[in-house]
Amino acid sequence: MLYLTHEDIHDPFFYVDTGTKKLIFLNNLEIDAFNERNQTVALKAVAVGQLLEEARALSGDTALSNKLALILFRKYDVLHKPIAVSTHFPLAMAEYLRSHGATLVIKEPFILEREQKSVEEVAHIRESIRRTCTAFECIEDIIRESAIKDDFLLFQGRTLTSEYIKKRVDEILIGQDMENSEGLIISCGQHAAMPHHRGAGFIRPNQTIVCDIFPRNRTSGYFADMTRTYVKGSPTKQVRKMYNAVRDSQDEAIKVLKSGMLAKDAYAVSVKVIQDAGFDVGERGYMHGLGHGLGLDVHEVPFLNQHTTAVLKVGNIVTVEPGLYYPEWGGVRLEDVVVVTENSCENLTNYERELIIP
Amino acid sequence: MLYLTHEDIHDPFFYVDTGTKKLIFLNNLEIDAFNERNQTVALKAVAVGQLLEEARALSGDTALSNKLALILFRKYDVLHKPIAVSTHFPLAMAEYLRSHGATLVIKEPFILEREQKSVEEVAHIRESIRRTCTAFECIEDIIRESAIKDDFLLFQGRTLTSEYIKKRVDEILIGQDMENSEGLIISCGQHAAMPHHRGAGFIRPNQTIVCDIFPRNRTSGYFADMTRTYVKGSPTKQVRKMYNAVRDSQDEAIKVLKSGMLAKDAYAVSVKVIQDAGFDVGERGYMHGLGHGLGLDVHEVPFLNQHTTAVLKVGNIVTVEPGLYYPEWGGVRLEDVVVVTENSCENLTNYERELIIP
Numbered sequence: 001m002l003y004l005t006h007e008d009i010h011d012p013f014f015y016v017d018t019g020t021k022k023l024i025f026l027n028n029l030e031i032d033a034f035n036e037r038n039q040t041v042a043l044k045a046v047a048v049g050q051l052l053e054e055a056r057a058l059s060g061d062t063a064l065s066n067k068l069a070l071i072l073f074r075k076y077d078v079l080h081k082p083i084a085v086s087t088h089f090p091l092a093m094a095e096y097l098r099s100h101g102a103t104l105v106i107k108e109p110f111i112l113e114r115e116q117k118s119v120e121e122v123a124h125i126r127e128s129i130r131r132t133c134t135a136f137e138c139i140e141d142i143i144r145e146s147a148i149k150d151d152f153l154l155f156q157g158r159t160l161t162s163e164y165i166k167k168r169v170d171e172i173l174i175g176q177d178m179e180n181s182e183g184l185i186i187s188c189g190q191h192a193a194m195p196h197h198r199g200a201g202f203i204r205p206n207q208t209i210v211c212d213i214f215p216r217n218r219t220s221g222y223f224a225d226m227t228r229t230y231v232k233g234s235p236t237k238q239v240r241k242m243y244n245a246v247r248d249s250q251d252e253a254i255k256v257l258k259s260g261m262l263a264k265d266a267y268a269v270s271v272k273v274i275q276d277a278g279f280d281v282g283e284r285g286y287m288h289g290l291g292h293g294l295g296l297d298v299h300e301v302p303f304l305n306q307h308t309t310a311v312l313k314v315g316n317i318v319t320v321e322p323g324l325y326y327p328e329w330g331g332v333r334l335e336d337v338v339v340v341t342e343n344s345c346e347n348l349t350n351y352e353r354e355l356i357i358p
Numbered sequence: 359m360l361y362l363t364h365e366d367i368h369d370p371f372f373y374v375d376t377g378t379k380k381l382i383f384l385n386n387l388e389i390d391a392f393n394e395r396n397q398t399v400a401l402k403a404v405a406v407g408q409l410l411e412e413a414r415a416l417s418g419d420t421a422l423s424n425k426l427a428l429i430l431f432r433k434y435d436v437l438h439k440p441i442a443v444s445t446h447f448p449l450a451m452a453e454y455l456r457s458h459g460a461t462l463v464i465k466e467p468f469i470l471e472r473e474q475k476s477v478e479e480v481a482h483i484r485e486s487i488r489r490t491c492t493a494f495e496c497i498e499d500i501i502r503e504s505a506i507k508d509d510f511l512l513f514q515g516r517t518l519t520s521e522y523i524k525k526r527v528d529e530i531l532i533g534q535d536m537e538n539s540e541g542l543i544i545s546c547g548q549h550a551a552m553p554h555h556r557g558a559g560f561i562r563p564n565q566t567i568v569c570d571i572f573p574r575n576r577t578s579g580y581f582a583d584m585t586r587t588y589v590k591g592s593p594t595k596q597v598r599k600m601y602n603a604v605r606d607s608q609d610e611a612i613k614v615l616k617s618g619m620l621a622k623d624a625y626a627v628s629v630k631v632i633q634d635a636g637f638d639v640g641e642r643g644y645m646h647g648l649g650h651g652l653g654l655d656v657h658e659v660p661f662l663n664q665h666t667t668a669v670l671k672v673g674n675i676v677t678v679e680p681g682l683y684y685p686e687w688g689g690v691r692l693e694d695v696v697v698v699t700e701n702s703c704e705n706l707t708n709y710e711r712e713l714i715i716p
Contacts, residue, residue, distance in 0.1 A: 008541070010540050010541055010554075011554070028641075028645065029552070029553045029554040029645065029646060030554045032552045032555070033549075033552050033554055033555040033556070036555075049641075056665065063445065063466075064665075085449065086449075087421065087448055087449065087450035087451075088448040088449070088450070089448070089449040089450075090445055090446040090447070090449070091443065091444075091445065091446070091447040091448070091449055091452045091462070091464060092445035092446070092447075092464050092466065093445075094449045094452075095464070104449070106449060106450050106453070108421075108450065167532075167533065170532045170533075171529060171532055171533060174525075174528045174529055174532045175525065175528075175529060179537060179538075179539070180537075181537070181539060182368050183366070183368055183576075191391075194387070194390045194391050195387045196368075196369070196387040196388045196391055197390070197391040197394075198391070218541075283386075283407075287386065287387065288387060307414065307422075
C-alpha cells in the first residue's frame, strides 16, 4: 500500500485501481491530513463517511470492513469484473465478496514493478544504508575503546553486553529517523554460531561478534541491511580462515552479479569459494542462501539460493551475505547490498570490512 | 502468534494446536535460538528442514510456504478435520489447502481470551504506560523551558517544531525499549483540529498542542496509548471551555465504566457531557468514538462507540479518549487507559492533566 500510495497511512484503508482511476478510501479523520500531503496527482482520496453508513445498513454477520468492500465494489462497478488481489488478501473478506458475486483472482507478484527499483528507490536505499553505517562506526568505537579484562570487555567501567550495544544502535538510528522494526543482531561466541540468534549477555574477547542491522527509514519506508563480524583481541587461526573465506566468497559473488544471470548461479559462485577453502555448505558451515531482495520489505524477491529459478534483472537490489557457523569456533557473516546493472552490479554499502578491532 | 508463543519470532512460521499438542515449526536457523528462550512447557518446536524438502518435492506452481502447510497438515493428520483459521488467513494458502481437501473454518475472534487481560498482561500494559509518561514529562519540560517570541517558541535558541519534539520522544522511549512503531502525534493549531494529523512544523504559543503517543514495548509486545493537550501561554476562553468539557467527559466515562455495561452506553455518557457543555458530536466537534481496546494491537476489541454491541468484561483494557476539534479554535484530546473490573475500572495512567504550561 505504501508503494502504491507513497503515503504512510496507519489506519486500515482500501485502495482500488479501476484501470482509469486510482482511488484511496479514507475515513473522515484521515482524509484532510492525506490531501495535505498527497503528491501523487493520479491518486484521488474518497471519504468513506457516507459509504460506511451504507455498509452498516447491510445485513449479515461479518466485519464492517468486509461490507464496506462490497459497497465500494458495487459503487465503482467492479463487482462483476475479475479483480486482482494479493496472495495475502484476507480470507474472510474474500469469502464475503465472493458470496456476493465478486470474482477475485490472485495475482502474484501483485506489483511486479517492485522487483526492479527506480532511481528514486535506489537513492532511498542508499540513504538508509549510509545512516546504518553510522551505527557500525559507533559499534567499532565502543569495541575499540573497551579494555579486555579476563573473559570480559570493560567499556566505560562496565562489562560490555549485547544489550548495551543494541541500545546504543537504537538511539543512534532513531535520531536519524531509522527504526529497527525487525530487531537487530549483536551476537557473540556460541550465539554468533546460530545465524538467527539475536545475541544476549556478555561480549567476549577473542571471539567472533556478529553485528547484523536491518533498520527501516520511517519516512521513505525503505530498509537497509548490513552485517559485519568483529573480534576484539586475537581471533583464532580458524576464525581468520573462516573470515577470509567469507570475504572472498562475498567478493566473488559481487564480481559476477549482473542482469540476465540465474540467481542460483550467483549462489553457486559463493558456495565454490567456501568449499575451496575447506568449509562445509548445507547443514553446517554455510547454512543459508547468498542473499535476498531488499526494499519496502526486509526480505523480498529475488532470493539468491539453490532453489530459486529467478533471473537477475536491472534494478534488483539484493543483499550479498555469505556466512560460516561452527559451534566450536563461532560465526562469521559479511553483508553488503548491491544494485544489479546491465553488465555488473554496484555496491551500495560503502564501508570497510575489518575483522580485528585492536 | 506472539500471544500464542510468547516469543517474538521475526521469520514467518507455522503454529498448529492439535488440541493435544501445541507445535511451532521453525527453520534450522531459528530453532536453536527459540529452544534456548522458550518458557512455555506445552509448546514444542519442530524443525522444518526435512519437511521443507518434502514440500519442495510437491508439484504445482504455488509458494513453498503453501506446500509446507499441506505437508504439515498431512503429517499431523489434521487435513480432514475442520481447521480454525483467522479472518486474515492468506487467501492463496487457503485456496491451495482447500484444493487438497482441507476444511478451513474462519473463527472470529480467533483468540477469544485476548479480550480479557491476565494479571501479567495488565502489568505489561501498566509498565508500557509508565515508560510513556516519561516522554510526556520531557515534552512538558521542553515547552516549559521554551520562550515565546512573536508567533514562535524558542527552545535552546531554536524555533521549536513538531519534528524536534517527536525526535526527543523517540530517543527517550527507545532508551526504555519502547518503539513508536505506529508513529506519534505532536500537532499544533490547525493540525491539532484534524484528529489524525501527525503534526508538522512550528509549535505556536497560545494554541492547542495535541500530544498522542502510542508506543510498543519491544520485549513484551504490549502497547501504551496516551494523549495530553497543552497550551504554552494563554488559551482562549473557547479552548478553556473545550478542555473542561473534554476533561469532564473523560471523568464521567471513567466513573461509569464497569463490567456488564454496554460499550455504547459508556460512549453515550461521554457524549452527554460534551453536548451539555454546548459542543457538537458527529461531523464536527467530538468526531470519534470514546476509545478502543489496547493490548498486543494498538487498536483491538472492544471498541467504545455508538455502533458496537459489545458488553464490557472484567479484564478489558480500553482507552478513554474524548476529544473536540474545531478548525477555528484547535483540537483538544485527553486519553487515559483503564482496566475494567467487576464494579468499576482502574485508571492505569497515573499522570496529571494540565492544559496550561507557563
